[in-house]
Amino acid sequence: MNPKKFxxxxxxxxxxxxxxxxxxxxxxxxxxxxxxxxxxxxxxWGVRLIVLFIVIGFPIALILAWAFEMTxxxxxxxxxxxxxKSIMRRTGRxxxxxxxxxAFAAFGLFLxxxxxxxxxxxxxxxxxxxxxxxxxxxxxxxxxxxxxxVNMSSDQENAYFVDGLTEEILNRLAQIKALKVPGRTSSFxxxxxxxxxxxxxxxxxxxHALEGSVRKSGDRLRINAxxxxxxxxxxxxxxxxxxxxxxxxxxxxxIARAIADALSVQxxxxxxxxxxxxxxxxxxxxxxxEARALITQRTADNLRRATALLEATVQRDPGFAKAWAAxxxxxxxxxxxxxxxxxxxxxxxxxxxxxALTIDDSLGAAHSVLADVxxxxxxxxxxxxxxxxxxxxxxxxxxxxxxxAQLLLKVGHLDAALEHANRACxxxxxxxxxxxxxxxxxxxxxxxxxxxxxxxxxxxxxxxVEGFQIRLELFYALAKHDTDLARRTLAMARSSxxxxxxxxxxKKLIETMDHALASADNSSEASPHLAGTLExxxxxxxxxxxxxxxxxxxxxxxxxxxxxxxxxxMRSPGGLDPAWIWTPSFQPVRNEPRFLELLRAxxxxxxxxxxxxxxxxxxxxxxxxECIGP
Numbered sequence: 001m002n003p004k005k006f007x008x009x010x011x012x013x014x015x016x017x018x019x020x021x022x023x024x025x026x027x028x029x030x031x032x033x034x035x036x037x038x039x040x041x042x043x044x045w046g047v048r049l050i051v052l053f054i055v056i057g058f059p060i061a062l063i064l065a066w067a068f069e070m071t072x073x074x075x076x077x078x079x080x081x082x083x084x085k086s087i088m089r090r091t092g093r094x095x096x097x098x099x100x101x102x103a104f105a106a107f108g109l110f111l112x113x114x115x116x117x118x119x120x121x122x123x124x125x126x127x128x129x130x131x132x133x134x135x136x137x138x139x140x141x142x143x144x145x146x147x148x149x150v151n152m153s154s155d156q157e158n159a160y161f162v163d164g165l166t167e168e169i170l171n172r173l174a175q176i177k178a179l180k181v182p183g184r185t186s187s188f189x190x191x192x193x194x195x196x197x198x199x200x201x202x203x204x205x206x207x208h209a210l211e212g213s214v215r216k217s218g219d220r221l222r223i224n225a226x227x228x229x230x231x232x233x234x235x236x237x238x239x240x241x242x243x244x245x246x247x248x249x250x251x252x253x254x255i256a257r258a259i260a261d262a263l264s265v266q267x268x269x270x271x272x273x274x275x276x277x278x279x280x281x282x283x284x285x286x287x288x289x290e291a292r293a294l295i296t297q298r299t300a301d302n303l304r305r306a307t308a309l310l311e312a313t314v315q316r317d318p319g320f321a322k323a324w325a326a327x328x329x330x331x332x333x334x335x336x337x338x339x340x341x342x343x344x345x346x347x348x349x350x351x352x353x354x355x356a357l358t359i360d361d362s363l364g365a366a367h368s369v370l371a372d373v374x375x376x377x378x379x380x381x382x383x384x385x386x387x388x389x390x391x392x393x394x395x396x397x398x399x400x401x402x403x404x405a406q407l408l409l410k411v412g413h414l415d416a417a418l419e420h421a422n423r424a425c426x427x428x429x430x431x432x433x434x435x436x437x438x439x440x441x442x443x444x445x446x447x448x449x450x451x452x453x454x455x456x457x458x459x460x461x462x463x464x465v466e467g468f469q470i471r472l473e474l475f476y477a478l479a480k481h482d483t484d485l486a487r488r489t490l491a492m493a494r495s496s497x498x499x500x501x502x503x504x505x506x507k508k509l510i511e512t513m514d515h516a517l518a519s520a521d522n523s524s525e526a527s528p529h530l531a532g533t534l535e536x537x538x539x540x541x542x543x544x545x546x547x548x549x550x551x552x553x554x555x556x557x558x559x560x561x562x563x564x565x566x567x568x569x570m571r572s573p574g575g576l577d578p579a580w581i582w583t584p585s586f587q588p589v590r591n592e593p594r595f596l597e598l599l600r601a602x603x604x605x606x607x608x609x610x611x612x613x614x615x616x617x618x619x620x621x622x623x624x625x626e627c628i629g630p
Contacts, residue, residue: 023058030050145204145230146181146209147166147187147200148166149166149223153217160293160294163188163289164290169256170187172252173260174396174397175394180396181427182428184296186430186431197209198231202230204429205429208228211226219245221242223241226239227258237262241254249277279322284313287316288313288320291305291307291310291313292306294309295330314355321357324356325369328348328353342575350373363393364391364393364394367386368390368403371384371386375410380604381610383407384407387403388404396427398423398424398427401421401427402428405437409441410577410578411604411614412604414582415615417441424437432458436454436455443475444582448479451479455472458472467496475585478555478584483520494507505537509533509543512530516530520556530565531561534564546566550586551580553565554589563592578602578604581598582616596625608625613625
């Protein structure tokens, strides 16, 4: 048979139409399978099997269309049917009708999927824009990142001095209200990295960067500094300083002034030639710089070393106010990293902070640490006054904004708390603590979507699973009523080596919480008696996760156990952190008498009557109050 006759015969026998009908029906069948099978929990191999049958069936359908014809007497071989009596044409019209009908159905399904894809794309884009708007860093022309200066000396011990000197210049520039200066954590994230300045500018939201080097030899210093525009790498200013070591304070001011002039920022740094000289003892100053660098690393060994250095420094120079302020900060962190009793930690920090302020009351860092101490003692009004004073003196200090946000969260003033948390995130965009506080604030506001945005940013910056991250994830999961996520979070806690999750008491509480959540999903499984577990834990030793235990107890409707757990933590050496009690987990117990007594024990009603009631509680009569949900 020649090709022309073969093609004509294919058309007469409706092979083309069978192929088209088969393809349309096959596509429709595959779409239905992919949409319906998951609903009935049919495994993916079911869909693959359908596809395999369709592929194998295609050539078989074409062969059958060629070889056989449907007649009024039934199916016959094509060769056995008289051409004059063939009904192929009528069969072809029927096939055409089938193709049109199936094609309309397929087109309708296609449009339905297209609309769904469009909606998902729109939703995904909206979520992307929402995340971008929450975390985007607008670039202000009057902004600068002070990058770690490079140590050019052969003595690597000089690295601490160089880092400290860089930080002092950073702090000096941060005093300028018109200038945005990212904090140390963000700027030092680029240490020893040969990164493109455009990337750094985008990551930190700054238009300029200060970089340089320091060479120290004996009592001589050589500092090279240059100001660069991050958008194109253009050098706006550069200068070399070759001075004696005791001129370091003058150099700091000269660099700050030169940068301000280059950026056209009005400075208020005092008259020309009058340089701040916090100490006459350059050995003490070197120890202070090293200690400051150690404190920022937040490890037990570094804090011990920093505390020892600073105690020696203030003995050498009792009038060194900045050293006293740094010592106050190191002592305040002792409770969290050195397992120093809370009372001892706060007393030591307060003593050093007040000593610093006696010498220099304009020291914002000392006011900020004193505020931390007062806050942790539930002295809310004096603490708030100190934070405000600290921000008047150092408006660009990210850590003060972050700590003040925590106070405002603890007292239930969530809008103001979020404002300062966002400011801390803007000033120190690569630090992990500010976004974690923003996540907790949004969780307390009941905005789970925004809480997730900040939680994701926190986890990305943090880069590892730690105690605070696990705690936040658990409270987030409970707020979502997602027991699977909550149990996965507890599994992370079980394998964590962080101190707050690894003691025998912690392990017992984690095991019981997991059992309680499992029983919440399985009505045939009895829930553990949580109040009894709490009594058992008291003989196992200290624990810092009773608020998590309380949240789970509320989740499984054991409110009395929850309140007992909160009081258990309240009586612990560190006391109860009220930041967590405003999360949705505790809404069902907020107006219980024992919960209201907790608030009285933390002196919150006293604060509210003077400073304004928070988002969750309100006065009731002349002397009473009540608390409600968000």
